[in-house]
Amino acid sequence: MSKKETPLFPLRKGLHARQAHVDLPAGTFEEEHARQGFFGRTTHLYRLHPVTDWTRIEGPLRPHSYDLNPLADSTDAKVRASMFGSTEPAFAPICLLHNSDVALHWVAPAAMDFFYRNADGDDVYYIHAGAGKLETTFGALTYATGDYLVIPRGTTYRFLPDATPQRYLLIESFSEVTIPDRNQLGPNAIFDPAMIDTPELEPYDATPREWAVHIKRESQITKVYYPFNPLDVVGWKGDLTVWRINVKDIRPILSARYHLPPSAHSTFIAHNFVICSFLPRPFEEEEGAMRVPFFHSNIDYDEVLFYSAGHFFSRDGIGEGMMTWHPQGIHHGPHPKAIPLSRTKDRTDEVAVMVDTFRPLKATAAAGLVENTDYWASWK
Ligand SMILES: [Fe+2]
Incomplete structure (x- = not known):
């Protein structure tokens, strides 16, 4: 069913913000459940807890984090094998x-x-x-x-x-x-x-x-x-x-009143994936407008972020030369310190490269060697 065929949408149930990402009901955390990245049919869920506040995960699906810094000099046989x-x-x-x-x-x-x-x-x-x-x-x-x-x-x-x-x-x-x-x-x-x-x-x-x-x-x-x-x-x-x-020659688009989705930062596109650049920019200035990314499960895309320079405002414990991979089906969003911290700053100096892929990714043995296996618990 397309949007054109459904003029009654969006449906509204219970407490919700009329304008997504702005003036959330007090005490709630917004989650975006959307198709086709940030372009398709979308519902915003207003929850009482961050959806990343899990206590344990059993099974293979989880968010991943890698420190690529030691990798270039590695002589490990598994690294050589993955070349x-x-x-x-x-x-x-x-x-x-x-x-x-x-x-x-x-x-x-x-x-x-x-x-x-x-x-x-x-x-x-x-x-x-x-x-x-x-x-x-x-x-x-x-x-x-x-x-x-x-x-x-x-x-x-x-x-x-x-x-x-x-x-x-x-x-x-x-x-x-x-x-x-x-x-x-x-x-x-x-x-x-x-x-x-x-x-x-x-x-x-x-x-x-x-x-x-x-x-x-x-x-x-x-x-x-x-x-x-x-x-x-x-x-x-x-x-x-x-x-x-x-x-430094890419001039990001932004809104003082609305947190733009990552797709607004697309630099390159190819079949079934997109490359985005997150670059130094001022935060949203209006009081009720969200300044950090909303929680989402990005159900149609795997999301990889490479952190190159600056302070990565939505991620705690992530430094330069590190990479995260958030597979389809499990949520991610700002780390707990990021939401209050974003209110104390006027701008971000981050430089990060994002790759969103339509098909699920697979990790190599070399990636496993530099993985932070406790990353799934980092939202606690
Ligand atoms: Fe994301």
């Missing part, structure tokens, strides 16, 4: 969570003396720490902390990082990654397309030597060798290329 696509120390993505639409990896590259090409999907890197130069067949592009690098499937590339520690989140998409429609916000909102940077053709290492291209197809590597540098492109034209945008 997708490359076994070279200079470029060995460690897969953490995956399904048939998307895979999330942690990457700490060193200067690569070979090239990589992903035949399985588009690669979106979020540079959590580090900087360097990305060489591609479209030319070269420098990058720094806070950059998203979008590399279309089939692009030949290599990283030449600088001497600082390198920590990247790789979101590998098995469908084409695009940006969402701006609709009534207009084409220059969130970020102006003119803020996008693309590679420039520049002199490359043309010394005669053998160059390898490591091609990943169905997570297996094939190495193709050339007697010349495969960056021998002297010109190109078209609308398909590598591109870069930094999170």
Whole structure:
């Protein structure tokens, strides 16, 4: 039944707020039960207790939290076994969570003396720490902390990082990654397309030597060798290329009077998943307007959040370089200290990347090695 066919909706029973997320009945906690992320049919439930106040959980379904910081230097056999696509120390993505639409990896590259090409999907890197130069067949592009690098499937590339520690989140998409429609916000909102940077053709290492291209197809590597540098492109034209945008050039939309859903912070979309950026912004200023995310079970999406910088206002005990995974079917929401704390502050300085996936994710053994197994009890 669609909304158009049901003019009587929304139905109202008992105590409720007329405007969602604003002026909740005294003593209640709002829960959003919704389909299709934050776009479909929705009911708000007004409860006497936070729905995350469980005492124990039996069975496999629970919220997860991971500290990715120690992972890049790990030599554990289980970590090595979970590497997708490359076994070279200079470029060995460690897969953490995956399904048939998307895979999330942690990457700490060193200067690569070979090239990589992903035949399985588009690669979106979020540079959590580090900087360097990305060489591609479209030319070269420098990058720094806070950059998203979008590399279309089939692009030949290599990283030449600088001497600082390198920590990247790789979101590998098995469908084409695009940006969402701006609709009534207009084409220059969130970020102006003119803020996008693309590679420039520049002199490359043309010394005669053998160059390898490591091609990943169905997570297996094939190495193709050339007697010349495969960056021998002297010109190109078209609308398909590598591109870069930094999170500081993304201008989040917000409302002084209404807590916008996470979907308002969408940066990229692909088939069956979305990538959102939560960035420094003022809190809602109106007295009755909620400032923290409402409790929800996000029943049609698994939700992954990578915490990159700043103070994560809705999560207690979460630091930079950590990641949470809230699977479909079990609730999540602000930690107990977050609601009163949000009333004492005017803005958040958080930088976080969210990946919401339509199909359930699976965790790898490598993720299990860096999991905080007490996370399910952190709302107590
Ligand atoms: Fe959520």
